[in-house]
Amino acid sequence: EAGVAQSPRYKIIEKRQSVAFWCNPISGHATLYWYQQILGQGPKLLIQFQNNGVVDDSQLPKDRFSAERLKGVDSTLKIQPAKLEDSAVYLCASSGWTSGGGDTQYFGPGTRLTVL
Amino acid sequence: SQQGEEDPQALSIQEGENATMNCSYKTSINNLQWYRQNSGRGLVHLILIRSNEREKHSGRLRVTLDTSKKSSSLLITASRAADTASYFCATGGAGSYQLTFGKGTKLSVIP
Numbered sequence: 045e046a047g048v049a050q051s052p053r054y055k056i057i058e059k060r061q062s063v064a065f066w067c068n069p070i071s072g073h074a075t076l077y078w079y080q081q082i083l084g085q086g087p088k089l090l091i092q093f094q095n096n097g098v099v100d101d102s103q104l105p106k107d108r109f110s111a112e113r114l115k116g117v118d119s120t121l122k123i124q125p126a127k128l129e130d131s132a133v134y135l136c137a138s139s140g141w142t143s144g145g146g147d148t149q150y151f152g153p154g155t156r157l158t159v160l
Numbered sequence: 161s162q163q164g165e166e167d168p169q170a171l172s173i174q175e176g177e178n179a180t181m182n183c184s185y186k187t188s189i190n191n192l193q194w195y196r197q198n199s200g201r202g203l204v205h206l207i208l209i210r211s212n213e214r215e216k217h218s219g220r221l222r223v224t225l226d227t228s229k230k231s232s233s234l235l236i237t238a239s240r241a242a243d244t245a246s247y248f249c250a251t252g253g254a255g256s257y258q259l260t261f262g263k264g265t266k267l268s269v270i271p
Contacts, residue, residue, distance in 0.1 A: 048202070075257060086164075086248050086261030087203070100258065135202060139257055147191055147252055149259060151202035 048152035056158045062124035065155045069138030078121050079135040131159045164249040164262030172268040179236040181265040183249030191252040194234050196245045241271045
């Protein structure tokens with residue numbers, strides 16, 4: 045079974061620029077999550093999708109972050125404009141009933157963002 | 161704020177020794193999970209224990225859960241150099257499948 049795919053793996057941008065991350069979840073997984081992991085900390089949930097609908101985006105800084113999951117499969121997370129404090133690893137995860145039950149989340153390798 | 165707090169923050173042991181990491185949390189949970197993260201990579205699910213379970217085993221891993229103390233422990237027996245990683249506990253509430261992660265324990269296993 046293919047895992048969660050993310051791209052790019054690394055991105056370096058200047059502050060005030062925009063950036064987008066892409067995620068392709070495990071086939072058949074209805075739930076998709078985006079996390080932000082700052083160095084030395086655990087992942088923090090930004091947004092959760094169920095199919096193509098948003099379940100929870102309470103911790104997403106909506107003035108600069110946006111995310112969508114068109115057709116309930118792939119998802120993109122965008123930051124515009126980026127700030128220095130956005131430097132982090134952005135992790136995508138998915139969960140579903142195809143394996144492991146709905147509680148287990150499967151993570152992609154992450155995108156490491158550096159904002160200069 | 162993060163739900164789980166792992167203890168210790170860092171742990172260094174010799175290969176073959178056992179490693180124990182603890183996790184405390186604040187609110188009631190549906191399940192508690194442990195994940196491993198190797199340097200620069202995504203998280204890998206290790207084990208899930210539900211709130212009505214007290215102990216669970218998977219290979220060299222043993223997890224305990226004490227809901228009265230709101231705490232869990234992860235024991236890795238006969239550690240290997242390949243176990244070097246950060247270990248995170250994550251708590252799950254009922255119905256939403258959301259997880260709240262702690263800051264992690266950084267384990268170093270010295271060959």
